[in-house]
Amino acid sequence: MHKFARIIIVTSLISTIAVSGLNFPGLSKTAMKVSAQSETEEESDIDSIMEAAFACDGFERGFIDEPFYDGVIKNKEDAAKAIYSVMDRISGDKNIRLDYADTQTAEDDITFYSFRQIVTNVAVTGAFVKIAVDNNGKALGLVSTLIPGINATPMEEWEIDADDAEAVLEEEIKGSDLEIIHGTTEKALLPLWDGSTSLYYAWVVYTNNDDDDEHAPYLAHYISEDGDYMYSMPVTAMGTNDARSGSTAVFTFTGMEEGNWKGSVFDHNGNKMNVDIPIMIDSETGDQILGDVKRKIICADWNDFQNNDTLTPVTMENGKWDDAAVITYNNFVKIYDFYESIDWIGPDGKGTPMLVLVDALDDDGNPMVNACYSGKWQGFQIFEIDTANPFGESTDIIAHEFTHCYTSNALGTSIYFNDNGAINEAMSDILGNLLAIMIDEKDIPFTMGDRMDTPFRDMGNPRKHEQPEFVWDEYYLPWAAESTEDNDNGGVHTNSSLLNIISYKLDKAGMSREDQFYYWALVDIAMAPGTDYEQIIKILPWMMKILKYDKYLGVLNDAIAATGLSDRSLPKVPPKGYAIIKTLFPVERIADKYDTSVTIVKVDGNKEYDTYPERETGLVAATVEPGDYGIIVTVLDKETGDSFCLLPGQKLWAEASDMDEAAGIIWDDSGDYLFTVKEGDVLELDSDEVFDYVE
Secondary structure: OOOEOOOEEOOOOOOOOOOOOOOOOOOOOOOEOOOOOOOOOOOOOHHHHHOOHHHOOOOEEEEEOOOOOOOOOOOHHHHHHHHHHOHHHHOOOOOOEEEEEEEEEEOOOOEEEEEEEEEOOEEEEEEEEEEEEOOOOOEEEEEEEEOOOOOOOOHHHOOOOHHHHHHHHHHHOOOOOOOEOOOOOEEEEEEOOOOOOOEEEEEEEEEEOOOOOOOOOEEEEEEEOOOOEEEEEEEOOOOOOOOOOOOHHHHHOOOEEEEEEEEEEEOOOOOEEEEEEEEEEEOOOOOEEOEEOOOOEEEEEHHHHHHHOOOOEOEOEOOEOOHHHHHHHHHHHHHHHHHHOOOOEOOOOEOOOEEEEEOOEOOOOOEOOOEEEEEEEOOEEEEEEOOOOOOOOOHHHHHHHHHHHHHHHHHOOOOOOHHHHHHHHHHHHHHHHHHHHHHOOOOOOOEEOOOOOOOOEEOOOHHHHOOOOOOOOOOOOOOEOOOOHHHHHHHOOOOOHHHHHHHHHHHHOOOOHHHHHHHHHHHHHHOOOOOOHHHHHHHHHHHHHHOOOHHHHHHHHHHHHHHOOOOOOOOOOOOOOOEEEEEEOOHHHHOOOEEEEEEEEEOOOOEEEEEOOEOOOOEEEEEEOOEEEEEEEEEEEOOOOOEEEEEEOOOOEEEEOOHHHHHHHHHHOHHHHOEEEOOOOEEEEOOHHHHHHHO
16 A cells, blocks of 8 residues: 655644644744745725635646756755745745645655745635655645735734634624634634735634534634624634644543454444444443544544533443444544555544544434534544434445545645535545445445435436536536535535546546555645646646556546536537526626525426526526526525525516525416526526616
C-alpha cells in the first residue's frame, strides 16, 4: 500500500482563522514576508459585502503543471522562494504575504509545501498556495487560490470586540433555535467575489445549524468590524481548534486497559455477523466499553453528549452489546486501519481521538436518518450516526464520513458550497467507495449506501438518483448566485457526480483499486481550499503524470472531456433527447432582499427539476425531458423570512402562498400555466413583469 509520511506541523502564536477550517495546523511564528504589504486603506462597503455570495469566489486560481523553478527545494524557505518567483503568474501581486502551514510527503517522495495568505496577522479565508516537489528538490508544479491586491483596514481600528460581536448576534437570532457556541468567536478576512480588489475584516461567531445539514452542522455568522450583522453560511466545522474545551478527550482514556471481544451480532435484517473488536476495560469498575485505547476511539450516547454535556460510553450490559453500535464501531476501526496503512493516522492525520455518537436524533427527537462528520469538539473528531437505521452497517457511508475529515485536513480548510462543496462531497464518495470495495466483500462497487433500503448514489449512472453526467445534463445545477439550504448550498450533493463518474471510468479501464485510492488521495492533498471544477480538471491529469499512471491518462482525459467541465456556459442547443427552459432574473435588483429558487414540474410523469439564479449572470435554466411543464418561482424575503410562490403563465402571472397551493393552480388551471417543449427546444421566459411586481 502506498504511504504518506507523517505531517510536519509548525505551531504558532497566530490563530487559525479559516471560516470553515477544521483544526488545520497553525501558522509559523515568523511570516515569510518577501515584499511589503500595501498599507492603502479603503473604506468598507457593507452593500458590497452583502453581495459577496458567501465569500467564496474572490480567488485568483493559479495552476502550473510543469517544472518552473531552477533552484533546489529542500525546506519551506526554499519552497516560499520558488512560489514568489512565479507570483506574477499565479496572482500578479508580489506584495502577497505568505505564511507556512504544513508539509505532507507521500511514499513516492512527492512533497507538498502549503502556505496560507496573511494580511495584518489574520489568515485570509480559503487563500492558499501549495507547491509539489520531487525527491530531488525539483518543483513539479503548484496550485493556488490567492487573493491579489488586498486593501484592508488595520485591525487596531475595530470598533467592537468579540463580546460585542456575540451580543450583536444574540439580538439577531432572538426567538430562533440557534445557540451561540461561546469561546469560538474569531477574526477573519473575507474575499469579495466581485473584483478581488479588497477584503473585509469580520468577526466570525458560530452557532449550531438548525437546518440539519448533515455535513455542515454549524453556521458561521459574520459581524462587521463596526458591529453590523452581515450574513451567515453553513460550515463543516468551527475555525477554532476546540469548541468547548481541549482537555476532555485526553482524560477519556485514562485508567482504561486494552481488551478484546469476539462474538456474534445481528444486522438490521437479522443476519449473523462474527466480529473481533478491540474494547476498553475500566480498571476500577471492570466495565467493558466500546472503544479502543490504542486508536483513541470511543462510542457514546448521542443524546447525553449533545443535550446533557455528558459523555456516556456504550458499555456491555448484562453480557450483551448493542448490535448496531458494535457493527458501526467495527467499521470505523477497519477504516481507521486502512488509512493508517498509508500512514494517515486517524481521520485528520494527526491521531486526534475519535468520538462516535450513536442513536443520533433529529430536532423532533426521532432517529436522525443520517450519518455525519461533525468537526472537532472537546478534543475529539466527532461522528454522529443514526443506529436505528443501517447507516453504520454501510461501510461506504462510514468511509464517506471519515473521508470528510480527511479532505478538510488535506485541503487546509473546507468551504462547503457550490463547486468547493461538490468536490468535497465527491472526494468522500470516491475514496469512501474505493475503501469499502477493498475492505468489505459485500460492498457493491460504485453504489453508495447499498446496505440501505434505497442506495443514494450510483457513480456509474448518476441520473438514476437525479445527478448529472455532464454539465447542463438533466439535473445539473450552476454556481448559485446565493447558496442556501434550499438549493443544497449550490448543488453540493447534486454536482458531486461530475467527479464520481470520472472515478467510475478509471475503474472500468482497469486501474487497480489501490492505485485509484492513492491517486485520489493525493489529488485531495494537492488541491487548495478554493479549488473549483475548472481548476481540478487541470489537477487531475497533472497528478496522473506525476504518479506515472500514464497508461490511464487517455481514459482520464476522455472522461474529463465527457463531463463538459471546461466550458460551463449554457449550450445553445440542448443535449440529445432534451429541451431547455430558461429565463433571466434581475438578480442585481433583488438579491439584497430576496432568495429565489425555481421548481419546474412535469405534468405527465410527476418529475421535478430544481434550479436557481446563476452567479453574476442571473440566468435560471434547466435541461428537461420533452413534455408539458408548470413553473413555480419561490421568493423568500431575507428580512422577514416570509416566502411566496409565483407562477408564470402564457399571458398572466399568479401568486400562491406556498408550493402546495402553487401546484394546485398548475393542476387546476393547467391550460393557463403550462408550457410545452419538444426535443431540441429552447424556451425562454420573460420575467421582467413578475419582478417589477416583486419590487
